[in-house]
Amino acid sequence: MAVQPVVRESAIDEIRELLGDRLSTAPAVREQHGKDESWHPAHAPDAVAFPASTEEVAEIVRICARHRTPIIPFGTGTSLEGHLMAIQGGVSLDMSRMNRILRVNVEDLDVTVEPGVTRKQLNEYLRDTGLFFPIDPGADASLGGMTATRASGTNAVRYGTMRENVLSLTVVTPDGQIVRTARRARKSSAGYDLTRLFVGSEGTLGVITEITLRLYGIPEAIASAVCSFATLKGAVDTVITTIQSGIPIARIELLDEAMMDATNKFAGLSYPVQPTLFLEFHGTEAGVKEQSEMVQALAGENGGGDFRWTTKEEERSKLWQARHDAAYAVKALRPNASVWATDVCVPISRLAECILETRKDIDESGLMIPIVGHVGDGNFHLVVLIDPDDPVERDKIEKLNDRLVYRALAMEGTCTGEHGVGLGKMKFLEAEHGPGLALMRTLKKAIDPLNLMNPGKIVSI
């Protein structure tokens, strides 16, 4: 698609008329909105708009459609696969001013928020209600961005991902219509699942302007534990048998030796530098005791040591913050490097094989790469440091990443469990979906015929 600078200037002028100083073309602002937390090269948008309402978003979308100007929704800029790069220029829609919590329905266990609300902001707000929202990617991401990438995190093994926890959305479609995707009822068979159409669509089908999410009661009892293992295999096998036994564990996270070393250093902790599980149990007092005894027994059978318990809220927060900071902890080892956080997910029966083959592949490559993951879902990451300007290193890492993805695909897995496609995973979608990719292209063309919504991401048309 050829860039049309003159037309775009008209679009920018019209948006400025609408938003006043909430439209910026300042180089620093544009630059900030053209990069994420990944190694992907930056692409700044032509302008950055800061809308304050659904109606403003709809008006901006209509202006951009008239002037054939791309729109890229922007949450907190923490994407990991280049989702927000303005590779065809256009207007970045920064949703940070739309950060109101609109309505908490304590009785229905749901909440409606604007997309700029972050996950921590929401849980802070909910504190006095006895409810919480469980989905927690590493970054304090916006709920709009989390919806758009179908994010998950450490609690997904028990509470599901954004796929299961978004009840309904308000979306501005590429023709400027405002669509509410579903009612607030817990279930419905009233037609096509518009909600799930937009969850994971990465801004390519429309702009999300309101999100209704499921909430959960804060459990009566919560206990977190850390368990070190003699071998990586022992740790992974413990996860697999825990899941297969149907124990309703809330969190079960793997950190390999390299990851534990980086985490100890970054968070000022002193856990043994061994393959380790971070675990958490939710339930009644009796239920938590029962679950944790079952998992402790399974860990013991697989070479795991005693659980180190953290039950005080402050300590637990510190433990999970350390887990959430995994990517930052690795980055701190080499501050000038960029992060390439890989992300595959396989059926749990193939998890040990997939992780062990990958560990062997890393060791043979001579690279220092920690493994960390939401292993209860079969999902894990390599946190790779890369100097994007070093073509030899980049080539080596790219080949390692390719092997990882094709290994996961050969095991009936997916090229991304939670980070999304963005730019980085597009090349694997043909291998993953086959004719399904053409169907995705059909959807994109039908809903966004002018190809203006985050163009060049997920599918190119």
Add this chain to the structure above:
Amino acid sequence: MAVQPVVRESAIDEIRELLGDRLSTAPAVREQHGKDESWHPAHAPDAVAFPASTEEVAEIVRICARHRTPIIPFGTGTSLEGHLMAIQGGVSLDMSRMNRILRVNVEDLDVTVEPGVTRKQLNEYLRDTGLFFPIDPGADASLGGMTATRASGTNAVRYGTMRENVLSLTVVTPDGQIVRTARRARKSSAGYDLTRLFVGSEGTLGVITEITLRLYGIPEAIASAVCSFATLKGAVDTVITTIQSGIPIARIELLDEAMMDATNKFAGLSYPVQPTLFLEFHGTEAGVKEQSEMVQALAGENGGGDFRWTTKEEERSKLWQARHDAAYAVKALRPNASVWATDVCVPISRLAECILETRKDIDESGLMIPIVGHVGDGNFHLVVLIDPDDPVERDKIEKLNDRLVYRALAMEGTCTGEHGVGLGKMKFLEAEHGPGLALMRTLKKAIDPLNLMNPGKIVSI
């Protein structure tokens, strides 16, 4: 759309060449495939095909596309809103020969089946594995039909609906392509959610030919109970507080006085004719005890009597069969009548209000209509007997149904919680979805531009 009989004869001839005697135009076969369990007038297809493989389905779809002939997938014929009526003629695709269980992955807690497998057949087959599939509409429906209508049932309050429990599908799209919608990994962010696009699409976007479903370990302990209440309000309030307390109850079903009377008669039971909850608890021995004590206490506060326990498997089966037979039990009261099973779902905070207003409306109408429902989800039904040839009765019932649906919509609910749209709920979709309905139409047109897949259902284009 004008009927094109000559072209259709060519389609039928070509399908006969492919399938031999697995293509029937016998009047009795056509008639059987033109009616469901609802009151909607029958519409027989021009022919009935019995494919045996995905490849045969793809070939049939390609033949029908060439000859502009509609295709209506057919499971067990137990739909409740006229989904399978061949209102524009065409070929009914009876999936009953595709009834193989293709692969059970015990370690991954999943199974892949052909669409003609019924829910009872699957659970019978799984018996020795220690696993089960929880979704259970009243009828012993096919899993293909259950996927197509986004079915749920008594276990949805704990285990979710078909939306949450379909991992992946194989689908033949209207252009004759065979698409696998997702990998077998538990989660993925690799592009648009093709699986959820087809769950609930009622045969209007393609033909489902394989289904991969989540399975669950049979709990260590299962206990069912029956609890009678002094008032309907007391029963509903018990449900609401149970859900709001986050108790992981497996089943919590409401039967009002009229429903209990019909159920006692049909199933040879002798429960008190009072508003009643059927309950079930799943978990460890200790967990089940703990949960049931909590719910018993809540019931006591709302005028509920003591729980009557059934823990033996045979007794439990009898109890739940009685619940599943609700529609048949009501029908037995007036054997020549047809059943009009309504189906709304509201946020749980509005459930008491919605049910009590509806009960009042029924009482004022002078009709004898039982209420029954999956009240833990906010979902309930009226089981209405109707003589479709009596215009006065039909008009009275239609108005009652309209009032029920608009009442649910006004409470942020949906016009169908689990039965689907079919023909019966199309007129409410504009009120429910607003501009979302146009988006559904866009999807339908893009995927099925010739409008051959179960045409005239969900959205008309």
